[in-house]
Amino acid sequence: MRLRLLRALATAITISLGTIVFLGLIFGDSSGDGAGLLPGIVRGLGFVQLTNLLLQLTVITIALTVLIGVWNLVMVHFGRVTARRGGWFYSLVALLSFLLVIGLTLAERANILTTAPGERSASMILLETVQISIESALAGLLLFALVYGAARLMHRRVTWWGVLFTAAMLLILLGALPLDSVGGLAQIQRWLLAVPVSAGARGILLGIALATIVTGVRVLIGQDRSYRE
């Protein structure tokens, strides 16, 4: 009985706040002409101010989730180290790196670790020499992963869609070559990108947009059950 009441309460809160934010966002924009019964009611009831307040609260809550994320990260790796599960040594390195960066940043903030004017701080040096280098190396590897993926598509199974995908990809890559002998291919490449690729991309994006609308409406009318269980 108590659980049912809680579910009903959760549904009521979701529907009412969702509807207020929806109406507040639609009619709260000052660029509209503001005439009509519904915009007048929405503004008169203070939905616009309430919407802004709710959105600010959302932004603050989302910002706080970083702390929850850090706690989760530490707990996952700490659990692996203490249980000596596979890859525990890497988890130990992750934990020590975490503590090192936190320690460095705190030391910089407390002026224990000072930096001369014009020089980079220790935490910034760490970021630039470790994370950016690793990301750049991975970006280089990405090319090989993409080529491997294209090769694997035809290796796994030969379908009409697979053949079409590979042929289009090869045409576009060949058309991008800066050679005079492939001038005709460059025209085909431009047409492919301007007509079928653009149409297909718009089709996929329109499909996602329509599904997003339906999912949003399901949440607003209380048909989505994820917050009720």
Add this chain to the structure above:
Amino acid sequence: MDSTTQTLAILIFLLTMVVSIVVTQFLRRRRAFITLREVPAYALLPLRIGEAIEASRPIHMSFGSSGLGGENTLLTLAGAELFYQVARRAAISPTAPIITLSDPSTLAVAQDTLRRAYTAANFPERFRATSARWYPAGPRSLVFAAALTGMMGDNDVSAHVLVGSFGTELALIAGAAARRGQPVIAASDQLQGQAVAFAMSESALIGEEIFAAGAYLGESNSQVASIFALDVLRWLLILFILVPTLLTVVSEITRRSASGG
């Protein structure tokens, strides 16, 4: 927002709401009213979950960089529905499914998805909050991809369901999974990620298919009704594109024939 856009937004909202409610009520009486077309990825999922349970290895699911509060909030909810259906089936396995993400706002959604799945499967005591894992990522998500390639080996993952927001870094994850013989079912709201998903996954979900998980894997009438509502909106959109185009072509032909005559 001008008044035409405001009116259209309200009309689309009302139409979707009415179709969803009416079809849900209709389906309660006649379940066979709507037959869903086959989506290969959803047909494959139960098989991959069964293999994971038999091998006592975890299924890995990932939201990528999709999060709450931004433009892909509803994609996050759709992904959560799919992961709930997978986790509910995989809950009988002693090895817990793993959910990974790079946006911390999704962490609570991931943990709640697992908790609900274990509760629905009558194994609430098996839920572990650390089965949902946040891997911090830079703007290009390459570090996230690198973390996943390490995780899939350490945890001896059975299969991957990657549904969320991924860019070309999906190629690194899918490539590493392929080298380990771990099948991948993938989809992304980013076009680059979607192209990689099509080329490198065992079966890809395309576009709005991401949002249909509840209808295909769940038993709820309202979720099947949402597919019907989506189809109604799709046909209306097609009409809104085709009718003005045809009218323009006809008027142009009439104008030319009149000026020629």
